[in-house]
Amino acid sequence: MKKHTLSVTVENKPGxxxxxxxxFRRRVYNIESLTVxxxxxxxxxxxxxxxxxxxxxxxxxxxxxxxxxxxxxxxxITDERSxxxxxxxxxxxxDNNVRAExxxxxxxxxxxxxxxxxxxxxxxATGDSRxxxxxxxxxxxFGIVELVRTGxxxxxxxxxA
Amino acid sequence: MKxxxxxxxxxxxKEEGVDTVFGYPGGAVLPIYDAIYDSDIRHILAxxxxxxxxxxxxxxxxxxxxxxxxxxxxxxxxxxxxGIATANMDSVPMVCFTGQVGSALIGxxxxxxxxxxxxxxxxxxxxxxxxxxxxxxxxxxxxxxxxRSNRPGPVVVDLPKDIMENSIEFKGDREEVNLRxxxxxxxxxxxxxxxxxxxxHKAERPVIYAGGGVIxxxxxxxxRELAEKRKIPVTTxxxxxxxxxxxxxLALGMLGMHGTRYANYAIGEADxxxxxxxxxxxxxxxxxxxxxxxxxxxxxxxxxxxxxxxxDVDVPIVGQVKEVLQAINxxxxxxxxxxxxxxxxxxxxxxxxxxxxxxxxxxxxxxxxIEKIYALTQGEAxxxxxxxxxQMWAAQYYKYKYPRTFLTSGGLGTMGYGxxxxxxxKIACPDKTVIDIAGDGSIQMNIxxxxxxxxxxxxxxxxxxxNQFLGMVRQWQGLFYGGRYSFTDISHQxxxxxxxEAYDAIGMRIKDVGDVDGALQEALKVSDRPVVMDxxxxxxxxxxxxxxxxxxxxxxxxxx
Ligand SMILES: Cc1cc2nc3c(=O)[nH]c(=O)nc-3n(C[C@H](O)[C@H](O)[C@H](O)COP(=O)(O)OP(=O)(O)OC[C@H]3O[C@@H](n4cnc5c(N)ncnc54)[C@H](O)[C@@H]3O)c2cc1C
Ligand SMILES: Cc1ncc(C[n+]2csc(CCOP(=O)(O)OP(=O)(O)O)c2C)c(N)n1
Numbered sequence: 001m002k003k004h005t006l007s008v009t010v011e012n013k014p015g016x017x018x019x020x021x022x023x024f025r026r027r028v029y030n031i032e033s034l035t036v037x038x039x040x041x042x043x044x045x046x047x048x049x050x051x052x053x054x055x056x057x058x059x060x061x062x063x064x065x066x067x068x069x070x071x072x073x074x075x076x077i078t079d080e081r082s083x084x085x086x087x088x089x090x091x092x093x094x095d096n097n098v099r100a101e102x103x104x105x106x107x108x109x110x111x112x113x114x115x116x117x118x119x120x121x122x123x124x125a126t127g128d129s130r131x132x133x134x135x136x137x138x139x140x141x142f143g144i145v146e147l148v149r150t151g152x153x154x155x156x157x158x159x160x161a
Numbered sequence: 162m163k164x165x166x167x168x169x170x171x172x173x174x175k176e177e178g179v180d181t182v183f184g185y186p187g188g189a190v191l192p193i194y195d196a197i198y199d200s201d202i203r204h205i206l207a208x209x210x211x212x213x214x215x216x217x218x219x220x221x222x223x224x225x226x227x228x229x230x231x232x233x234x235x236x237x238x239x240x241x242x243x244g245i246a247t248a249n250m251d252s253v254p255m256v257c258f259t260g261q262v263g264s265a266l267i268g269x270x271x272x273x274x275x276x277x278x279x280x281x282x283x284x285x286x287x288x289x290x291x292x293x294x295x296x297x298x299x300x301x302x303x304x305x306x307x308x309r310s311n312r313p314g315p316v317v318v319d320l321p322k323d324i325m326e327n328s329i330e331f332k333g334d335r336e337e338v339n340l341r342x343x344x345x346x347x348x349x350x351x352x353x354x355x356x357x358x359x360x361x362h363k364a365e366r367p368v369i370y371a372g373g374g375v376i377x378x379x380x381x382x383x384x385r386e387l388a389e390k391r392k393i394p395v396t397t398x399x400x401x402x403x404x405x406x407x408x409x410x411l412a413l414g415m416l417g418m419h420g421t422r423y424a425n426y427a428i429g430e431a432d433x434x435x436x437x438x439x440x441x442x443x444x445x446x447x448x449x450x451x452x453x454x455x456x457x458x459x460x461x462x463x464x465x466x467x468x469x470x471x472x473d474v475d476v477p478i479v480g481q482v483k484e485v486l487q488a489i490n491x492x493x494x495x496x497x498x499x500x501x502x503x504x505x506x507x508x509x510x511x512x513x514x515x516x517x518x519x520x521x522x523x524x525x526x527x528x529x530x531i532e533k534i535y536a537l538t539q540g541e542a543x544x545x546x547x548x549x550x551x552q553m554w555a556a557q558y559y560k561y562k563y564p565r566t567f568l569t570s571g572g573l574g575t576m577g578y579g580x581x582x583x584x585x586x587k588i589a590c591p592d593k594t595v596i597d598i599a600g601d602g603s604i605q606m607n608i609x610x611x612x613x614x615x616x617x618x619x620x621x622x623x624x625x626x627x628n629q630f631l632g633m634v635r636q637w638q639g640l641f642y643g644g645r646y647s648f649t650d651i652s653h654q655x656x657x658x659x660x661x662e663a664y665d666a667i668g669m670r671i672k673d674v675g676d677v678d679g680a681l682q683e684a685l686k687v688s689d690r691p692v693v694m695d696x697x698x699x700x701x702x703x704x705x706x707x708x709x710x711x712x713x714x715x716x717x718x719x720x721x
Binding site: 010011015018019022026056059060063064066067068069070071072 | 278279282283286287290307340341342343464465466469470
């Protein structure tokens with residue numbers, strides 16, 4: 001079972017996200033992550049959904065999504081050449097003994113420190129899922145106090161929409 | 162001209178060709194009912210919103226037109242839910258208008274507020290909460306368009322009271338539907354059609370498995386042409402009943418759990434399955450990996466999501482049944498020979514006909530009543546059913562001649578569907594005999610609609626196959642739970658004759674086999690009010706043959 005990234009363009013109307021999530025809940029498809037946002041066209045939003053399943057499940061998900069009146073287009077971009085990004089904010093324990101070490105890690109990942117507290121630092125990082133997993137793992141030994149991670153957004157390279 | 166939202170609504174209904182609506186008033190729909198008061202659209206007052214919804218559904222199934230119902234907000238709207246879900250499972254075109262509290266009150270737990278667009282999201286094809294009076298005309302147009310096109314289904318339109326009360330300038334012209342996320346399916350993949358034709362020409366043991374999609378596509382003539390051109394036997398699902406004449410020499414009757422032995426055997430032996438407007442429901446397939454084990458599968462369906470959902474398909478064709486069958490028929494060579502396959506099937510028909518025993522207590526056998534109804538109406542009546550054994554016997558023992566003459570809740574299996582659906586059908590087709598075949602359990606779920614049928618002088622006949630049991634459940638308890646009849650004995654019941662009379666309907670009680678025919682003839686003569694026929698039948702008759710749940714079609718119980 002593979003992770004698939006579906007890029008779904010929908011009408012930018014109230015309730016559309018509920019329609020999409022209700023469909024996933026009702027048909028017992030598993031959402032790994034889901035992000036919604038505006039696009040270059042103010043009447044259209046894009047939902048990026050990461051869902052696990054074999055080919056048959058993904059095909060059903062796609063067909064069922066198409067049946068929603070407010071869904072305009074569904075593209076499985078898993079195997080497309082695309083740029084994918086997630087954003088994470090990590091509040092990590094950081095007393096004076098380890099601060100330097102954390103800063104080093106942050107540099108390696110080309111992440112940033114965006115807040116400095118008495119005993120904690122907040123690190124911001126963007127990248128594809130693998131990079132975000134890696135930075136999380138590297139900071140884990142210091143003690144992660146809080147972590148928020150967005151879902152994935154993605155855009156296909158080159159001319160294709 | 163300045164018009165109120167409610168007046169615009171009625172104007173739009175007329176434009177959609179609506180002549181009848183089924184409903185029940187209340188506070189939030191006062192503006193709509195005020196507009197209905199001097200409209201020439203006929204409003205039928207139900208006695209419960211569920212009755213209104215099923216009546217609109219019955220009207221839709223009997224005609225192919227969009228059924229319309231109206232309820233108030235809150236409890237009125239929630240009372241529609243079972244009716245909406247029933248229509249959704251069976252792909253019935255309906256538009257349901259629900260009142261809603263005033264826009265300013267939405268979200269504040271106002272009096273009689275229910276989040277009906279939220280509640281109906283998973284049981285509608287689409288739904289709307291109308292936000293301004295300017296949107297009413299567009300939304301109504303879209304709602305009807307969505308309900309009736311492609312795979313039909315129910316659409317809910319939630320109308321806040323102030324939106325209906327406000328007046329705006331309205332010229333009456335409405336723009337075309339423009340939905341970029343919803344396109345009407347036209348055409349088909351002609352490569353697949355050619356491949357289908359090749360498969361049909363090569364097949365030695367083909368079977369057509371036809372369903373509700375043939376009826377909703379009005380494609381009975383095309384289906385018949387396909388079958389007769391190549392002498393292909395036809396079995397239908399419960400929902401497909403009537404799409405192929407039950408009297409035709411190629412008819413196999415229903416397949417599946419309570420299908421005929423010969424239909425299920427044919428599926429087991431077929432080398433080609435032509436699946437037309439069907440959804441491979443588990444009541445049909447039984448154990449899915451033993452369904453049609455030797456067959457290549459052609460699947461024609463308008464809903465791409467149905468193709469490959471439950472079984473793998475060799476030739477998928479997405480499109481309107483009617484269009485696709487026309488394309489196939491055009492390319493098909495006629496076949497004159499009556500094949501070995503046809504003869505094998507005839508032998509099965511002879512060896513394993515539908516049959517039933519006799520009652521040890523001398524009671525009427527329920528199957529006999531259906532046979533008598535057939536003998537007297539010859540396939541010309543519209544039959545509706547409740548759910549349970551009554552429904553299965555009505556499917557097995559009546560021979561349907563035409564599409565849209567067998568109305569039953571297949572997907573949801575809603576007890577209480579049959580009687581209000583019969584009311585809707587009778588209003589749609591006043592010249593047809595309309596009979597609800599009922600169980601004594603189911604009929605009590607919407608018995609209040611006797612009030613409606615009497616008020617509108619509708620001579621609908623209700624045949625209660627009264628076994629004083631929730632018969633279908635009792636049957637399963639008998640077969641699979643050691644005969645422990647837990648809460649299925651319903652012998653505490655009203656006197657149905659007196660009940661009918663209390664409503665000013667006609668009541669009859671029939672206890673002797675010899676009286677069945679005469680009583681039915683008498684009931685068929687009534688022209689101004691409903692007739693409730695309380696047939697006291699064998700209490701423990703079972704529906705056979707039967708594929709035990711999860712079993713294979715060729716392992717059937719009973720009816721040998
Ligand atoms: C007690 C009980 C027992 C039952 N036992 C049986 C049984 O023994 N046998 C049986 O068959 N059923 C039985 N049923 C009914 C069963 O549950 C299903 O409702 C039924 O089998 C579905 O029928 P269908 O496949 O024709 O699909 P439908 O629900 O009628 O769906 C129609 C299909 O056609 C497609 N379609 C619609 N319009 C078009 C068009 N214009 N062009 C192309 N395609 C279109 C739709 O997309 C859909 O896939 C039973 C139900 C109950 C309550
Ligand atoms: C609303 C609803 N509740 C419960 C059921 C479960 N159920 C299916 S068949 C049946 C028995 C129906 O009894 P009756 O109407 O007397 O018909 P019979 O089977 O005896 O012909 C029941 C309870 C159902 N289908 N619908």
